[in-house]
Structures are given as structure tokens and as C-alpha cells.
Amino acid sequence: xxxxxxxxxxxxxxxxxxxxxxxxxxxxxxxxxxxxxxxxxxxxxxxxxxxxxxxxxxxxxxxxxxxxxxxxxxxxxxxxxxxxxxxxxxxxxxxxxxxxxxxxxxxxxxxxxxxxxxxxxxxxxxxxxxxxxxxxxxxxxxxxxxxxxxxxxxxxxxxxxxxxxxxxxxxxxxxxxxxxxxxxxxxxxxxxxxxxxxxxxxxxxxxxxxxxxxxxxxxxxxxxxxxxxxxxxxxxxxxxxxxxxxxxxxxxxxxxxxxxxxxxxxxxxxxxxxxxxxxxxxxxxxxxxxxxxxxxxxxxxxxxxxxxxxxxxxxxxxxxxxxxxxxxxxxxxxxxxxxxxxxxxxxxxxxxxxxxxxxxxxxxxxxxxxxxx
Ligand code: SDX
Numbered sequence: 001x002x003x004x005x006x007x008x009x010x011x012x013x014x015x016x017x018x019x020x021x022x023x024x025x026x027x028x029x030x031x032x033x034x035x036x037x038x039x040x041x042x043x044x045x046x047x048x049x050x051x052x053x054x055x056x057x058x059x060x061x062x063x064x065x066x067x068x069x070x071x072x073x074x075x076x077x078x079x080x081x082x083x084x085x086x087x088x089x090x091x092x093x094x095x096x097x098x099x100x101x102x103x104x105x106x107x108x109x110x111x112x113x114x115x116x117x118x119x120x121x122x123x124x125x126x127x128x129x130x131x132x133x134x135x136x137x138x139x140x141x142x143x144x145x146x147x148x149x150x151x152x153x154x155x156x157x158x159x160x161x162x163x164x165x166x167x168x169x170x171x172x173x174x175x176x177x178x179x180x181x182x183x184x185x186x187x188x189x190x191x192x193x194x195x196x197x198x199x200x201x202x203x204x205x206x207x208x209x210x211x212x213x214x215x216x217x218x219x220x221x222x223x224x225x226x227x228x229x230x231x232x233x234x235x236x237x238x239x240x241x242x243x244x245x246x247x248x249x250x251x252x253x254x255x256x257x258x259x260x261x262x263x264x265x266x267x268x269x270x271x272x273x274x275x276x277x278x279x280x281x282x283x284x285x286x287x288x289x290x291x292x293x294x295x296x297x298x299x300x301x302x303x304x305x306x307x308x309x310x311x312x313x314x315x316x317x318x319x320x321x322x323x324x325x326x327x328x329x330x331x332x333x334x335x336x337x338x339x340x341x342x343x344x345x346x347x348x349x350x351x352x353x354x355x356x357x358x359x360x361x362x363x364x365x366x367x368x369x370x371x372x373x
Contacts, residue, residue: 004357006357009259011259015186015191015352015354016186016194016345016352018185018186018341018344019031019054019344020051020183020185020337020340020341020344021051021183021184021185021337022185023184023185023260023261024260025260025261025262025263027266028184028266028267030047030050030051030182030183031050031051031054031055033050033056035179035180035266035267035270036266036270038050038179039176039179039180039267039270042056042179043062043152043153043175043179044152044153044154044175044178044179044182044333044336045062045065045066045069045152045153046062047178047179047182047183047336048065048125048153048182048336049061049062049065051182051183051336051337051339051340052118052121052122052336052339052340052343053118065122068119068122069122069125069126069153070126070147070149070150071126072108072122072123072125072126072127073126073127073129073130073147073156074130074146074147075099075103075127075130075131075134075144076102076103076106078102078105078106079099079102079103079106079127079131079134080134080138080144082098082099082102083095083098083099083131083134083135083138084138086098086135088139091324092132092135092324092325092327092328093211093214093215093221093327093328093331094215095131095135095328096128096131096132096135096211096328096331097208097211097212097215099127099128099131099134099135100124100127100128100131100204100207100208100211101204101208103123103124103127103131103204104202104204104205104207104208107120107123107202107204108120108123109123112200112346114343114347117203117339117342117343117346117347118343120202120203120204120339121203121335121336121339121340121342121343124203124204124207124335124339125153125332125335125336125339128328128331128332128335129153129156129157129160129332130144130147130160132157132161132325132328132329132332133145133157133160133161134160136161136162136322136325137160137161144160145159145160145163146160147159147160151165152171152175153175153178153332154166154171154172154174154175154178155171157174157329157332158170158171158174161325169278170319173274173275173278173315173319174319174329176270176271176274177271177312177315177316177329177333178329178332178333179333180267180270180271180308180312180333181267181308181312181329181330181333181334182333182334182336182337183334183336183337183340184334184337185260187219188213188214188216188218188219189209189210189211189213189214189219189220189334189338190210190334190337190338190341192209192210192212192213193206193207193209193210193213193338193341193342194206194341194342194344194345194352195209195352196209196342197341197342197343197345197346197349198345198346198349198350198351198352199351200346200349203339203342203343203346206338206339206342207335207338207339207342210331210334210335210338211331214327214330214331214334215327217254218252220309220327220330220331220334221327222254222255222307222309222310222313223255223308223309223310223312223313223316223326223327223330224313224323224324224326224327225254225255225313226254226255226309226310226313226314227313227314227316227317227323227326228254228323229253229254229255229294230287230290230291230294230313230314230317231317233290233293234286234290235286235289235290235293236289236290236292236293237293238290239289239290239293239294239297240293240294240296240297243293243294243297243298243301244297244301247297247298247301247302253294253298253304254309254310255306255307255309255310255313256295256298256304256305256306256307256310257304257305257307258305258307261305261307262305263305264305264306265305265306265307265308267307267308268305268306268307268308268310268311271308271311271312271315272306272311274315275311275312275314275315275318276288278315278318278319279291279314279318282318284318287314287317287318291310291311291314295310312326312330313326316329
């Protein structure tokens with residue numbers, strides 16, 4: 001066997017080739033377009049199209065893509081009833097895992113040629129915000145709201161969740177987080193979706209795989225955990241003291257650190273100033289003091305930078321969104337990246353099957369139960 005290549009957690013291992021994105025210390029780019037430009041100028045729909053089709057859409061292509069998203073937004077009554085039956089205590093990511101799994105039973109395409117895969121990807125993209133919004137309404141004792149054609153992806157979610165069109169600022173901020181969250185190379189959930197694709201399983205199963213993987217607090221679940229942490233403190237001093245103690249006790253501070261980025265997460269740097277403006281506009285200076293106290297203490301003590309989940313949690317809080325949908329909103333965006341990886345793997349495939357280094361007991365003979373005492 002060739003020289004054994006083993007790194008815990010596959011750290012630094014090149015596990016495949018991709019044209020979808022590059023994640024480097026000095027740049028993050030989707031299909032060659034730097035995240036800074038996309039964050040400043042692009043709608044999430046443009047980014048989703050770029051990830052799925054490899055090019056930014058022309059105006060007619062974007063209009064058609066938006067129309068196809070609208071065509072798939074309404075969720076079947078069976079899905080609504082399933083979501084209604086899920087106990088209220090069940091978290092948003094587990095609800096979404098079930099909802100997307102149900103959506104897969106209403107497949108929108110035939111066969112497995114690329115156009116069919118793209119249609120399923122658009123279906124998954126469209127239903128995720130609708131499922132999240134439906135759950136919010138049902139938890140509030142209200143019936144889900146039907147989608148309103150013509151709204152942007154971000155506005156559509158806020159409209160279906162809260163029954164009114166969002167302010168321009170809320171739509172812009174949600175759109176920005178969706179652009180920032182859309183894709184990130186071979187992160188754990190994207191790689192899991194690729195493993196699923198590599199067995200030639202279906203796209204909906206790969207999306208459910210992604211949801212189940214992103215849920216973990218070491219991955220997408222960190223945006224909720226980071227906000228829960230910030231909510232614990234009334235002042236910067238209190239937050240600083242807790243953080244110092246936590247670091248001393250080797251606690252993992254949610255929203256910080258990254259397997260690839262060691263000089264900071266480009267996405268966090270883009271989002272933070274806009275989040276801070278919103279905090280000041282909404283008289284939440286105390287939350288901002290706590291936010292910076294934790295961030296500065298983690299960096300001062302461990303030279304660890306924040307990742308995108310840290311400012312994103314507080315952004316969603318400032319927008320008045322319930323914490324339980326923060327990671328589901330990450331899914332509403334990352335379905336685009338997962339689907340791009342699924343299609344890339346599925347259409348140029350070799351099953352993903354690594355080896356392991358055996359460190360268990362040496363070979364030994366069977367002993368009958370009577371001899372085992
Ligand atoms: C996402 O991969 C992606 O691209 C993911 C993502 C995407 O867009 O898909 O960017 C989204 O998942 C962002 C990460 C969100 N997760 C968190 O914020 C959870 C907290 N972060 C850590 O658990 C950790 O930083 C990871 C999981 C993100 C990375 O883990 P690694 O690369 O295995 O790093 P490690 O745990 O080996 O830590 C290396 C050192 C350790 O110190 P020592 O034990 O060597 O002294 O850094 C320390 C760790 O203790 N460290 C932290 C820390 N993160 C790393 N210490 C305190 N708090 C932290 N958050």
C-alpha cells in the first residue's frame with residue numbers, strides 16, 4: 001500500500017478536486033468570484049445560480065431562476081401536517097431534517113441527468129425557508145402563510161415567517177448572511193453530502209445528510225451557541241471574566257476558531273461592521289460590549305479569531321429572530337453549496353471510501369460463552 005497518509009480529522013488532507021470554491025488564508029471565492037464582491041453586490045439568488053451553474057446569471061437567466069424558485073416554494077399539506085405533528089420541544093434543525101426528508105417524497109424531476117439534479121436542487125432551496133417559516137407559525141398557534149411570488153429569497157422567508165414584508169435593512173442583512181453562508185469547500189457537511197453523492201444516492205438524501213451534519217455545535221450549530229453565550233452576560237466585564245475562566249478550563253468558546261482560517265474568517269470581517277451598526281441603531285450597546293469583550297479576550301488569551309458564526313448569531317438576534325432558527329437559516333443558504341458539491345460529485349464520480357489504520361486487538365480465536373465465565 002502507498003505511504004500511509006493519516007491526519008486526525010483529515011486535517012490538511014486533499015480529499016478531492018472541486019471547481020465550486022476556494023478557501024484560503026487570504027481569500028474565499030465561489031467559482032472564482034471573491035466573497036467581498038459577492039457580499040457587496042450580489043443577491044443570494046445570483047450566488048445560488050453561480051454555485052449551481054458555474055457562472056453568474058444574465059438578467060433573463062436570473063428572472064427564470066427566481067421564477068423556478070417561486071414555483072417550488074409552496075409546501076404540500078402533507079409536509080405541513082408532518083411539521084405540525086413534531087413535538088414543540090424538538091429543535092429547528094431536527095424539524096428541518098424531517099421536513100426536507102418529506103419534501104424528497106414529492107420529487108420534482110425524473111432521472112438523474114444534470115437538468116434533473118438542478119431542478120431538485122432548486123426545489124430543496126425553495127422549500128427550506130418555507131419549512132422553517134411554517135414551523136415558526138405553527139409554534140405560534142398560527143397557520144403557515146403561502147409564499148408571495150416575486151419577493152427575493154430573503155424577503156420571502158421573512159414574509160412567510162412574520163406575515164409582513166421586511167424592512168429594506170432586514171432584507172439586505174438576511175441576504176448578506178445567506179451570501180456569506182452559501183458555500184465553503186470541503187467543510188464537514190459538504191463533504192458528508194459528497195460521500196452520499198458518491199454512492200449515487202439521491203439529492204434529497206444528500207441534503208438531509210448535510211442538515212444532520214451541520215447541526216453539530218462544532219459546525220453550523222455554533223451560531224446558536226454563540227448567541228446563547230452572549231445572552232448570558234449583562235456587561236462586558238462579566239463576559240470577560242467568564243471567558244478568561246473558560247479558556248483557563250480549556251472550554252471551547254462557540255463562534256471562534258476554524259480548521260482552515262488561522263488569520264481570521266473573511267466572512268466574519270465582512271459581517272461584523274454591519275451587525276455593529278444595527279446594534280447601535282437598535283440601542284443594543286450592552287450586547288455589543290459583551291460581544292467585543294468575549295471576542296477580544298479569546299484573541300488576547302489564545303490568538304484565536306472569530307468565525308462567521310460569531311457575528312451572525314448576534315445579527316439574527318438583532319433582527320428579532322428566535323435563536324432556534326439560526327442554524328436552519330444557515331441551511332437555507334448552504335443548500336446551494338451542498339447541491340453544487342452533490343452535482344459535481346455525482347456527475348464525475350468515484351465512490352469515496354478511505355482506509356483506516358487498525359489499532360484494535362490482535363487476531364484471536366473464538367471462545368465459547370461457557371468458557372467466558
Ligand atoms: C463552521 O470547515 C468549515 O469551513 C466550517 C464553516 C463552513 O462555512 O462550513 O466555516 C462553518 O463550522 C465554522 C466553525 C464553527 N464552530 C465553532 O465555532 C465551534 C468552536 N470551534 C472549535 O470547536 C474549533 O475551532 C473548530 C471545530 C472550528 C476547528 O477545530 P480544529 O481545527 O480541530 O481545532 P482544534 O479543536 O484542534 O483546536 C486547536 C487549538 C486547541 O488548543 P490546544 O488544545 O492545542 O491548546 O485551538 C483551540 C483548541 O483548544 N481552540 C479553541 C477553540 N477553537 C480551537 N479554544 C477555545 N475555543 C475555541 N472555539
